[in-house]
Amino acid sequence: MTCDLALKAIPLYFYGELTPSEEERVEQHMHECETCSRELERQRALGPALDRRRIEPSAGLLEECRADLMAAIQGGAGAEAPSANPWRLFLAALEHSFRGWARFRQPLGAVALLALGFFAARVTPIAPFVAPARVGPADQVFSTVRSVQPDNAGGVQIALDETHRRVISGRMDDQKIQRLLLTAAREDNPAVRVESVDLLKSQPASSEVRDALLNALAHDSNAGVRLKAVEGLKPLGSEPEVRKVLAQVLLSDDNAAVRMQVVDLLVEHRDDAIVGVLQNLMQKEDNSYVRLKSEKVLKEMNASIGTF
Amino acid sequence: MAEHTAGTAGARLSSQVDSLIRAAQRGDQDAFEQLVRVYDQSVLRQAMNLLRSPEEARDVYQEVFLKVFRNLHTFRFDCSFHTWLYRIVTNVCLDHLRKRIVRKEEPAVVETGEGRVDRTESFEEGSAHADPERKLWNRQLQERIEEGLQDLTPRERMVFEMRHYDGMRLRNIGEILGTTEDAAKNCLFRATQKMRSALGDFV
Numbered sequence: 001m002t003c004d005l006a007l008k009a010i011p012l013y014f015y016g017e018l019t020p021s022e023e024e025r026v027e028q029h030m031h032e033c034e035t036c037s038r039e040l041e042r043q044r045a046l047g048p049a050l051d052r053r054r055i056e057p058s059a060g061l062l063e064e065c066r067a068d069l070m071a072a073i074q075g076g077a078g079a080e081a082p083s084a085n086p087w088r089l090f091l092a093a094l095e096h097s098f099r100g101w102a103r104f105r106q107p108l109g110a111v112a113l114l115a116l117g118f119f120a121a122r123v124t125p126i127a128p129f130v131a132p133a134r135v136g137p138a139d140q141v142f143s144t145v146r147s148v149q150p151d152n153a154g155g156v157q158i159a160l161d162e163t164h165r166r167v168i169s170g171r172m173d174d175q176k177i178q179r180l181l182l183t184a185a186r187e188d189n190p191a192v193r194v195e196s197v198d199l200l201k202s203q204p205a206s207s208e209v210r211d212a213l214l215n216a217l218a219h220d221s222n223a224g225v226r227l228k229a230v231e232g233l234k235p236l237g238s239e240p241e242v243r244k245v246l247a248q249v250l251l252s253d254d255n256a257a258v259r260m261q262v263v264d265l266l267v268e269h270r271d272d273a274i275v276g277v278l279q280n281l282m283q284k285e286d287n288s289y290v291r292l293k294s295e296k297v298l299k300e301m302n303a304s305i306g307t308f
Numbered sequence: 309m310a311e312h313t314a315g316t317a318g319a320r321l322s323s324q325v326d327s328l329i330r331a332a333q334r335g336d337q338d339a340f341e342q343l344v345r346v347y348d349q350s351v352l353r354q355a356m357n358l359l360r361s362p363e364e365a366r367d368v369y370q371e372v373f374l375k376v377f378r379n380l381h382t383f384r385f386d387c388s389f390h391t392w393l394y395r396i397v398t399n400v401c402l403d404h405l406r407k408r409i410v411r412k413e414e415p416a417v418v419e420t421g422e423g424r425v426d427r428t429e430s431f432e433e434g435s436a437h438a439d440p441e442r443k444l445w446n447r448q449l450q451e452r453i454e455e456g457l458q459d460l461t462p463r464e465r466m467v468f469e470m471r472h473y474d475g476m477r478l479r480n481i482g483e484i485l486g487t488t489e490d491a492a493k494n495c496l497f498r499a500t501q502k503m504r505s506a507l508g509d510f511v
Binding site: 008010011012014015017042043046047049050053054055056057058061062064065066068069070072073144145146189191 | 323324327328337338340341344345348349352353356357360362365366369370373374377449450453471472473477478493496497500501503504507510
């Protein structure tokens with residue numbers, strides 16, 4: 001092997017991309033040629049230096065990406081945020097592409113709730129309660145094969161998970177449907193939570209719904225769900241309990257779009273408590289919309305911008 | 309034995325992925341979400357490392373999986389889903405890298421699992437304790453690596469990223485990029501040559 005060929009083979013040798021016989025020829029050459037051997041050492045030193053450049057995206061970023069994606073697919077929260085940044089405009093433009101999936105949303109206050117696996121199991125024990133609602137003509141079953149094992153008798157053992165899907169329909173003012181939605185608002189799937197909270201917000205008069213909205217706003221990990229919850233709480237912006245949660249969220253939520261919605265709702269009704277909240281907010285807020293809004297309200301209320 | 313176990317686990321994952329794809333193709337949104345979760349971390353990691361910007365990585369993530377969502381019905385199982393997906397990933401990343409070349413920008417600070425990191429400081433091992441000479445050396449090495457990476461064409465950068473960091477085989481990389489294994493080999497060779505020449509006496 002010539003030095004020229006050996007040098008060309010070094011990266012492939014390093015990355016294990018040569019055939020065994022090519023590898024052997026490279027090794028033979030390295031044994032005999034000091035210059036090429038030094039080159040191989042340089043290649044080896046390059047690897048760890050590059051490895052240290054590697055970065056891991058934060059778990060928060062991954063969760064945000066997932067939430068944005070599911071919100072985009074649902075055609076829901078993303079498009080309705082107050083700011084019209086390029087991403088949201090992009091989502092709005094995309095909404096037309098998702099007509100096929102729009103069947104997951106039910107217009108005119110009726111809901112078809114798609115309940116999967118454990119959720120269906122949760123519904124089953126309360127079957128008499130569900131009975132009046134219309135159940136789909138046939139259950140769909142999806143199977144996932146977990147393992148396949150031949151046995152000694154010439155047969156085979158297949159372990160599979162089965163997921164049953166039921167479709168339950170009813171009107172939004174149906175108490176049973178509301179109860180199912182309240183359960184769905186706590187589902188693991190953020191897309192189901194977004195949709196459920198979106199539907200529940202049409203019934204804020206119910207104290208159960210109000211509590212679910214407050215809980216979603218204060219604790220849901222998905223910003224799309226929290227945005228839907230703020231929207232649902234709009235008619236209740238003067239209630240002390242709601243305002244307490246709004247103030248907490250304004251000071252602690254890490255999503256600027258949520259804080260923008262919350263500050264708008266909170267300042268619609270002005271009380272003395274709001275001054276302290278906004279002054280605290282001004283100490284740490286970095287979103288310019290929220291800052292300007294707070295500053296304006298504090299000025300209008302003749303309060304100082306900062307705390308002393 | 310270990311290989312056999314890994315093979316079995318791989319086959320099981322592949323069979324689960326196939327079930328998810330089929331369910332998602334039938335319109336099962338939950339299956340689509342599960343399918344996304346099998347791959348999204350590595351897609352985001354690749355975008356983050358190529359583009360060094362959380363905002364751009366986020367855009368890549370959305371573009372990729374929205375394309376998957378819209379085109380999944382065209383997937384016919386005639387190649388592995390991984391290859392199909394990474395064709396989309398590489399196309400989207402190549403677009404961003406090309407735009408990056410036009411804009412000539414590279415963010416200095418990146419958001420990582422460990423918080424915000426200044427690229428120019430990320431090489432300083434145990435920076436609080438490292439001696440000043442070592443710190444200076446690390447900083448210069450880091451700068452040289454960044455310069456070297458800037459010299460790579462978007463295609464060379466993709467091949468280098470997929471081989472060095474993601475451990476993909478060149479045959480698979482060629483398949484993803486719609487080219488031959490030999491072309492991928494040449495790309496990797498050129499990329500490593502450029503990197504070694506940028507690093508000069510450092511390695």
